[in-house]
């Protein structure tokens with residue numbers, strides 16, 4: 001079992017290896033590298049004059065990019081990646097990182113400039129960040145093909161270490177602050193690849209694999225078994241192979257997913273990030289079990305083709321208990337506790353955790369509509385509060401059964417007003433939870449930042465958050481088989497509104513049925529025995545009746 | 546006086562034994578699908594059951610055709626004539642070693658009780674398992690066929706299972722009853738060779 005330290009080491013070595021590569025390219029700047037000729041792009045950025053400069057800031061670099069790509073920033077300005085805001089036209093809810101609240105790092109709004117350090121802008125570190133300025137777009141955030149930029153930028157911006165490194169030991173880390181070498185990275189820009197997107201998305205909510213279970217660094221070296229599409233020795237897709245990104249508008253959003261694609265194949269010009277976009281509406285070949293294609297109307301592809309979550313060796317969090325966070329040791333120092341496998345099960349900063357690998361997803365009816373709980377909604381502190389609700393049912397023809405990752409946990413609320421609480425985690429003052437571990441002060445600061453009333457009394461509720469999963473598609477031979485569901489206690493056992501062949505038709509019918517069979521056998525046996533007995537008694541002679 | 550008569554035509558014997566093996570095989574695979582045990586594995590059980598179903602349906606179509614063209618269907622017309630005697634025979638007289646009160650003939654192969662039971666099988670139970678089985682199989686086409694609004698898969702499965710239990714129970718009685726001829730194998734031999742020794746009606 002590879003433990004966390006070894007993995008970190010491997011990652012650091014890998015990053016080191018990658019970052020040592022550009023030196024070769026810089027020695028011969030005017031000539032296209034042979035690998036560039038094999039790329040799909042018609043341009044080799046390492047030979048561009050506009051990029052052959054010493055860039056002192058991201059803004060300078062962006063200006064150089066915009067000198068050719070003159071529409072790029074305008075396009076980015078309308079994207080969710082830029083605005084961190086998404087209005088769901090169907091439900092009318094204002095979503096996006098800026099507005100939402102979850103059970104992991106709770107809320108962006110109250111930590112603005114801190115959380116925003118992984119925003120695709122050039123240093124949204126001040127509340128006054130100008131969202132309309134073109135040079136504020138940080139092109140490298142997505143177009144750095146080495147996948148190293150995001151991490152270096154975070155370090156350069158001095159994001160609080162504990163935002164990512166829960167076990168951070170300051171004494172051992174003198175020289176971690178690495179500055180990105182903008183001039184080198186500028187030569188290696190290109191279409192975003194797995195490493196580019198992954199440099200943020202693999203680390204959602206504070207660490208590798210924590211949030212999703214289907215998006216983590218294991219994809220960077222995916223085997224065919226982990227992901228048929230992204231396998232290095234296979235199709236080797238990148239994120240944008242499916243998430244078509246014309247004019248900087250990405251297809252496929254978690255806020256309004258397409259739960260049942262009925263368009264079918266239309267991949268020419270780019271996939272819409274649905275399976276059907278490439279595989280069509282009858283995806284299984286004629287050689288397969290004829291019943292398989294009969295399932296696609298009610299079962300999402302993902303249900304069978306993502307047999308488990310966190311299959312690549314990176315555990316994902318299944319439980320996040322904020323209510324115990326802030327416990328310090330006798331010396332007043334922060335604590336980190338691990339289980340036998342080296343997973344952090346308690347830290348003062350983040351509270352209690354549970355993790356899982358090869359996690360069987362939960363299954364729910366889902367029609368693509370997700371309602372999110374907002375801070376305006378009243379909650380029932382006695383119930384398990386649903387942070388989001390996936391709409392759908394067996395009666396709704398738009399719904400299919402989807403696999404979801406459920407994150408359970410406990411998180412702070414305003415105990416009197418009965419609303420979810422926003423929390424200030426980061427900061428130098430004592431109203432930052434990670435500074436003074438004072439819930440009342442940090443919820444107070446959080447609520448103020450979010451523009452909400454705060455009664456002054458903090459409580460905790462149990463919460464659940466569900467995310468449909470889409471990635472780590474296994475090859476056919478690793479997918480679920482019929483019996484995964486068509487058996488007693490199969491995977492769909494808890495899904496309402498279905499009759500599952502292969503699980504029987506209920507005990508009552510079987511009791512009557514077996515009684516019928518049993519009594520038939522008894523009657524026959526009794527009749528036969530009696531016949532033989534009587535025959536012996538009558539000596540085979542006929543008795544007058 | 547005994548008489549040797551040709552009771553079962555070649556098609557009839559072929560039909561009988563292939564149907565018998567199919568039904569036993571379908572009960573075996575069916576009750577595996579019903580989650581009673583694991584034998585072939587669910588997926589294979591379903592595929593075998595479905596294939597056997599198509600064969601059985603084919604066989605039934607032939608059988609219906611055969612019965613219609615040969616007029617043999619008349620053998621199943623129910624009659625109350627001497628039903629009481631037959632019931633009395635099986636429940637009382639048989640223990641006293643009485644001879645069977647009914648004598649088969651080429652034109653009357655079934656005794657009145659058999660007629661009722663077979664008719665029940667052919668008019669109620671077989672169509673029930675047949676129709677419910679086909680509905681089960683074509684579940685995905687219910688919407689196109691306009692059936693989706695009033696049928697539920699669970700009801701179809703229940704009807705199918707009830708019919709399967711009834712067929713199984715029939716099978717038990719049937720197998721027992723064929724062994725109570727003059728010797729246990731008398732009737733079975735007849736269904737193999739076609740010829741049976743029967744008591745002549747005086």
Ligand code: HEM
Nearest residue numbers: 501504571572575576578579598675678679681682702709
């Ligand atoms: C025309 C004839 C038949 C057809 C078309 C048919 C078809 C089917 C189908 C499609 C299923 C469901 C398989 C699935 O899970 O997808 C099934 C189940 C089953 N069949 Fe049949 N079948 C036929 C005859 C029989 C016979 C003769 C028997 C037994 C004597 C039988 C016993 C069963 C049983 C016990 C089940 C399981 C029901 C449940 O638990 O849902 N079937 N059949």
